[in-house]
Amino acid sequence: MLLKTENLKKYFLKKEIVKAVDGVDLFIKKNSIVALVGESGCGKSTLAKLILGFYRPTEGKIFFGNIEITDLKNEKVIRNNIQIVFQNPYNSLDPYKTIFTSMWEARSKVERLKKEEAKKLFKEYLAKVGIKEDILFRFPRQLSGGQIQRVCISRALLRNPRLLILDEPTSFLDVTTALKILDLLKELKEKFSLSYLFISHSLKLVKMIADYVFVMFKGKIVEAGSVQEIFFNPFHPYTKLLLEAANYKLKRVISSKKEEEEGCVFKERCPFRKDECRLPPLKKVNDEHFYYCIL
Numbered sequence: 311m312l313l314k315t316e317n318l319k320k321y322f323l324k325k326e327i328v329k330a331v332d333g334v335d336l337f338i339k340k341n342s343i344v345a346l347v348g349e350s351g352c353g354k355s356t357l358a359k360l361i362l363g364f365y366r367p368t369e370g371k372i373f374f375g376n377i378e379i380t381d382l383k384n385e386k387v388i389r390n391n392i393q394i395v396f397q398n399p400y401n402s403l404d405p406y407k408t409i410f411t412s413m414w415e416a417r418s419k420v421e422r423l424k425k426e427e428a429k430k431l432f433k434e435y436l437a438k439v440g441i442k443e444d445i446l447f448r449f450p451r452q453l454s455g456g457q458i459q460r461v462c463i464s465r466a467l468l469r470n471p472r473l474l475i476l477d478e479p480t481s482f483l484d485v486t487t488a489l490k491i492l493d494l495l496k497e498l499k500e501k502f503s504l505s506y507l508f509i510s511h512s513l514k515l516v517k518m519i520a521d522y523v524f525v526m527f528k529g530k531i532v533e534a535g536s537v538q539e540i541f542f543n544p545f546h547p548y549t550k551l552l553l554e555a556a557n558y559k560l561k562r563v564i565s566s567k568k569e570e571e572e573g574c575v576f577k578e579r580c581p582f583r584k585d586e587c588r589l590p591p592l593k594k595v596n597d598e599h600f601y602y603c604i605l
Contacts, residue, residue: 311337311338311340311373312338312339312340312342312505313361313392313473313507314336314338315334315337315370316373317333317334317335317370317371318331318357318360318367318370318372319331319333319368319369319370320353321368329528329529330353331360331367332528334357334526334530335531336531338473339522341499341504341505342521343505343508343520344506344507344522344523345509345516345520345522345523345524346358346508346526347510347511347513347523348526349511350511352526352527352528353529355477357526358509361392361475362392362475363379363382363385366381367380367381374387374391389469390469390470391473392471392473393471393473393474394466394475394476394477395462395474395479396478398481399459399461399482400482402458402462403450405451408446408447408448409432409447409453409461410428410432410446410447412465413464413465413468414428414432416468417432417468419469432446432468435464436461438467439463439467439494439498441461445461454487455482455484455487456487456490456491459479459480459482463479463498467502472503472504472505473504473505473506473507474507475509476509478509479491479495479508480492481510481512488515492518492519496519513541513552517541522534522536522537523536523537523540525548525549527548527575528575528576530602531602532548532549532575533545533548533549533602534600534601535599535600535601536599539595539596541553543599545599545603545605546603547580547605548576548579551581573588573589574590574602574604582605584604587604590602590603591603591604
């Protein structure tokens with residue numbers, strides 16, 4: 311196993327306690343593409359930031375291989391092995407720095423290079439993502455969204471990571487460019503023996519790229535399985551509604567705060583809600599497909 315989390319939690323105290331990530335067990339196998347799907351605000355990005363060490367968990371553990379990386383106990387392991395590509399490429403690069411400088415800053419954390427050595431290396435990495443070397447001394451504002459995202463991917467690869475977290479990497483791109491980026495990611499996965507955590511709310515994109523899918527709702531994983539199982543044999547009501555979202559209206563049912571704390575996180579919106587809904591049991595469809603529901 312390349313990465314796994316155990317009962318991972320992140321609570322924020324605002325006017326009340328917000329359970330952004332609430333007891334998540336997630337795993338990523340070597341050379342696989344794992345998708346994390348769910349509507350906006352369900353905790354996907356918070357989970358990514360926990361894995362990257364941007365947040366410290368309220369509870370739970372994170373392992374990279376056999377090394378625990380919770381609470382930045384092994385920060386070097388994170389920095390050398392896990393990188394992220396954010397959803398907005400325009401916010402990922404300093405607008406006042408050239409592409410060369412942004413790549414230099416990323417690579418300098420691994421090793422010191424002379425300028426000519428760096429230029430040669432950066433040109434090679436830009437070529438790997440389909441970018442011509444003549445953009446090296448341009449500024450981000452002089453590039454298209456697709457070009458900037460390719461630069462961001464190239465910069466992430468400079469540290470030779472084993473896991474790339476892709477947080478909505480195509481959401482700011484037009485459809486044609488987004489599909490090209492997906493094809494590029496597939497190529498790079500094979501070329502560099504990478505694993506991906508692909509975070510998205512677009513099931514269409516997930517179906518095109520993922521091997522395995524975790525479905526998240528209100529900070530919890532409600533179902534997980536291979537991409538074929540999730541798309542063609544879903545069990546949890548929320549997964550089914552995600553797949554039917556274009557023509558299915560969610561049933562709104564008001565429940566008390568006590569009920570929400572004791573019961574299934576989805577029951578307030580579930581069209582199949584029953585009075586006996588409480589903490590949903592783990593049910594296994596097979597060795598790789600599981601869900602949490604009384605149905």
